[in-house]
Amino acid sequence: MAGTKMMLRRYGNEIIYWDEQEIIVDQAYLDKHKDLYIRLTHPYILGTRMLDVYLNGQHLLAQGGYEEVDENTIRLDLGIYPQEHPLAGQHIPLVMDDEIYIRTWKPEYRQGGGSGIDDLRFKRLEEEIVSARKYTERDVQFHQLDDRLDYIQERAEAKTMVFVLERVPLGPCKYEMRFPFEGKIKEIYASCGVYGTSKSEFSIEKCSQFDYETLPSWTNIFSRNLTIQAGEKSSNTSRLPYILSDPVIHKNDHFRINTLAAGEGLRGLTLEIVVII
Structure with missing residues (x-):
């Protein structure tokens, strides 16, 4: 069959529970197949969930991504073009370089209470979930898949807005930064290249886009300001951690640093504002 190759796997004395078929769609395949019907190299029994069908790595579901036609044929359902598309209403076809992989489970392994194809599928699903809960193979897995997904979404x-000041003069900083998204401040962190021998204290001030373009009006976002203690390198070790009074950011709000106390000898200040959008 044009564009089709068989995947031969050798397992030694292991049992092979399924047959495999892979189709790499090329021009020869498209010339020969003008529809979405797939002719299987291994027959199956309709309605018995003997097939696992994948398109470009995506698992297609029966009656949702493909339909069973007869014991040697299935028909892919890739959806239809949306109304705004020039081909609106027409079925989406296969295209060059699409990859179709079909696993046909052998019927003899569907039999037996507690030891058939369903157990194999559950085992493979369990392994997939355990793997998905890890960041890398070396990491300890997350307790739940939801925790892993929350971590990915948060990242x-x-x-992060970053201010960098080599010298740290008193008063409002002349550098002002716009944040082009709506969001909420999650964390603020300050560090320095050379620590001061006395305490440093900073406020962070916010101004809306409208006020910025008319008469700038700056408001402190802290109810307790950010501090770096004498002899310390970062705000992380402050005995009085900052408290936010206004964590909400509106689109195009502007920000600046206001230095209320500059520790003696403090140099190389970096201030980070982490925002979840």
Whole structure:
């Protein structure tokens, strides 16, 4: 069959529970197959969930991604083009380089209470979930898959504003930064290249886009300001951690640092504002 190759696997004395078929869609395959019907190299029994069908790595479901036609044929259902598309209403076809993988489970392994194809599927699903709960193979897995997904989402949605000042003069900083998204401040952290021999104290001030373009009006976002203690390198070790009074950020809000106390000898200040959008 044009564009089709068989995947041969050798397991030694292990039992092979399924047959495999892989189709790499090329021009020869498209020339020969003008529809979404797939002719299987291994027959199956309709309605017995003997097939696992994948398109480009995505697991397709029966009656949701493909339909069973007869014991040698299935038909893919890739959806239809949306109304705004020039081909609106028409079925989406296969295209060059699409990869179709079909696993046909052998019927003899569907038999037996507690030891058939369903057990194998559950085992494979369990292994997949355990793997998905890890960040890398070396990491301890997350307790739940939801925890792992929350971690990924948080990393994807986190943005950081960074102010860097070599010298740290008193008063409002001349550098002002716009944040182009709506969000909520999650964390603020300050560190220095050379620590001061006395305490440093900073406020962070916010101004809306409208006020910025008319008469700037800056408001402190802290109810207790950020401090770096004498002889310390970061705000992490402060005995009086900051308290936010206004963590909400509106689109295009502007920010600046206001130095209320600069520790003697303090140099190389870096201040980070982590925002979840």
